[in-house]
Amino acid sequence: MIGNAALPSLFHGQPFRAGQSDKPGPGTVELSPHNTVHTWTGDIALTNVENMGTYYSAGRDPLFYPHHSNIDRLWEAWREVGATHGYRGHVDFTDPDWLDSSFLFYDEESRLVRITVGDVLDTEKLRYKFDGVGMPWLDARPPTTSNVSKNKALLKSVRFPLSLHKVVTVEVRRPQVLQSTQEKEAREEVLVIEGIETDGTEMVKFDIYVNAMEHEKVELSGRELAGSYMCLSHPRIDGTGKGMIVETSMRVALNELLEDLNADGNETVTVTLVPRHGKVKIRSLRIVYMVE
């Protein structure tokens, strides 16, 4: 949530604008912790992982409210780190399309009111404040896995688009090797997983490992586990079953990750995709440099 969310869109998600894709790609705060905790606290034995693991029923579980309060608190923490620790990209969007986006709610007197994103960015104006709980984890970096093989002879050719029904490892070329410190400060190297196609009525999860073909050796806290794509099931309330195709994308920040893996000078990044739940198709993988 810190090193892998160095830009507003990496944290909040890609811009969603009228006339464009309605699922341009979630940010880190939405994927994990938000989506992963929803699913973790849902009941996997139930068809739609109710209550927490699916949209229509999540609010029935009292846990929904502390979970969402905590997500709000983490947003504050992300901004605070930006303000106090020199993470310059830890700021909200300033685009009026975002600030002026509006939502309708009923107020405490049952009147329909419209509020904008810009109205709710300052928690003091909303008359609450999070307790300062400290951030002892701030400078901690996940440990790397020492015995994981980097033997590229094990690589098999992979054809895109790919159906992710088994573990797949792909070598992705970096457009530029060895960025200078100034370049790294100004822009983020990002792995883009494009054209992720899933059935929106199904819960879907896959994990992304970097430079760890033997992903089984990597602990959950291991640095090589670069991120998880996770989406909750969105069952059709009319009960008409499967078939709601969803297309989206995901971004994984690489600056800090490659530094930690001592892979800054490599010409390629080895990406291992591990399916965990649901059916997934992926159109392509590529590396880009993002500035915001």
Ligand SMILES: [Cu+2]
């Ligand atoms: Cu939620």
